[in-house]
Structures are given as structure tokens and as C-alpha cells.
Amino acid sequence: MSEEKTLSAQQRAIAPIAAAAATGDMERLNPSLKQGLDAGLSIGDCKEVLVQLYAYAGFPRSLNALAELMKVLEERKQSGIHDSSGRDPGPLPKGAELLAVGTTNQTRLAGAPVKGPIFDFAPAIDQYLKTHLFGDIFARDNLDWESRELTTVAALAAMQGVDAQLQAHMRISMNVGLTPSQLLEFADVLGERVDATVAGRARAALERQLYAAK
Structure with a gap:
């Protein structure tokens, strides 16, 4: 019997980054970006997550989040931390x-x-x-589809009034290879790193999608 797949440290780190960026919570985004970089996200990964978010949360949120990433990177550079740049898309x-x-x-x-x-x-x-x-x-092939979907799920879970879209992206997440247990794990991360309300929206959307798929 094979072991159930779990999320990588980098995938888990996407949760608080995307949720904070989507809601404009710079106070939470700053440490979340630092923790994500420490967990192995490259600079390019972080940029791509924040760029993609504009399609779901709007240009202002995305631009402000990218400015915060620039601030974080400068702080880390001044502290002697050299983060991986990642790769550009083909x-x-x-x-x-x-x-x-x-x-x-x-x-x-x-x-x-x-x-x-x-x-x-x-x-x-x-x-x-x-x-x-x-x-x-x-x-753009510099961020895999699983990570793009986790970005979207976290952003939509953090926002109010987008339950139908959140459920749709639970379905899409499973279509690109994420398992229900991984998505439940992701909701748990949202509960630990963001708040219970956001995690509750994610769990409810997953439950609705699993019920609809029966």
C-alpha cells in the first residue's frame, strides 16, 4: 500500500503568501515571504505567485505585494542572505x-x-x-500547475463572495494532480498560518466538490 502524497514545504509556504497578498495584508505578507524563501521558494517562484494573483485579486493587490517582495529581498540581501533566483519562463x-x-x-x-x-x-x-x-x-512554465492552483485556492479562500470559483478551483486542483488529502492539508496550513475562517472556506469548498463528484 503506497503512502498518501503530502505537500512539499514549498507548496505549504504558498498558502500564507497568496492569502495575504490577495487581501492586501502586508503585515502578514512580509514574514510569509521570508518563511517561503527559507522553505525553498526561489525569487522567481515568489514573483510568479504574486504576478498570477492579479488575475484573481486585481492589479493593485499584485503590485503592492510585488513591492513588498522587493523590500523583503533587499532586507535579506543586506543581511547577507542570497536567495535562489529561479528560472525565467520559456x-x-x-x-x-x-x-x-x-x-x-x-x-x-x-x-x-x-x-x-x-x-x-x-x-x-x-x-x-x-x-x-x-x-x-x-x-508560463516557470511555475508548475499544482503551485498555480494552490496559489489560486489560497487567494480565493481568503476572499469573500467567491465560493463558486473556489469550488471550481478545488476541482481543477485535483485535475492537475493534487489529491483531496493534499488539499485538506493545504486548508490546515491556511488555518495555522492565516486564520480559521479562511481554512473553513477551503474545507467547505473541497467538501462540496467531493460531494458533487460522487
Whole structure:
């Protein structure tokens, strides 16, 4: 009998970083970034987590969080700490290829082609999701999809009024290889490192998705 997969230290470290950045909690983000770097996240990993968050929490939160990361890195440099820079993403698709890649990525992540009346009502949002979120962002190969989904789950769990999207990303997280026990572990980390309310939203969304999948 194989052992149940658990989250890596780096994956666990994403939880408080993404949650604090999504809510603009710089007081909590600062030590969370330091702990994440100490746990093995590279500078590039941290940047990518904070850049991706703009798609879910908005540019202001993302920009402020990136500024805080710059502050943390300067403090660590002054203290003689040299963090790994990580790696840059490979070449990205452009033009019509970007739409094709984004559509393929969206289908793989969701488990089926994504359709619905809201996309018929506002075709622009469908175009933006396919070309930008699932094209420009998810085509960047310097952060794996599991880490991108954990970033999104933590951010959405920290925000109010996005329960449907949080549940959807629990499903997507399992589609990219995370197990229910890993997602429950991630919720526990949110409880330990963020707060009980955020953890409760994550657990409830996971329970709803597991029930819906029966």
C-alpha cells in the first residue's frame, strides 16, 4: 500500500503568501515571504505567485505585494542572505497560437471545454480567459500547475463572495494532480498560518466538490 502524497514545504509556504497578498495584508505578507524563501521558494517562484494573483485579486493587490517582495529581498540581501533566483519562463505563444494554447490549457485544467450562458452574454470575458489567463499566464512554465492552483485556492479562500470559483478551483486542483488529502492539508496550513475562517472556506469548498463528484 503506497503512502498518501503530502505537500512539499514549498507548496505549504504558498498558502500564507497568496492569502495575504490577495487581501492586501502586508503585515502578514512580509514574514510569509521570508518563511517561503527559507522553505525553498526561489525569487522567481515568489514573483510568479504574486504576478498570477492579479488575475484573481486585481492589479493593485499584485503590485503592492510585488513591492513588498522587493523590500523583503533587499532586507535579506543586506543581511547577507542570497536567495535562489529561479528560472525565467520559456518562449510564449503569440497571436492565434496564444488563443489555441489557452483554449487547450483551459480544457485540460477544467477537464472539458468550458462553455456557458455567461460566455455567450459577454464573449469578451471568454476571450480574455482563454488568451490571457490560460494562455499568457498558464503557458508560463516557470511555475508548475499544482503551485498555480494552490496559489489560486489560497487567494480565493481568503476572499469573500467567491465560493463558486473556489469550488471550481478545488476541482481543477485535483485535475492537475493534487489529491483531496493534499488539499485538506493545504486548508490546515491556511488555518495555522492565516486564520480559521479562511481554512473553513477551503474545507467547505473541497467538501462540496467531493460531494458533487460522487
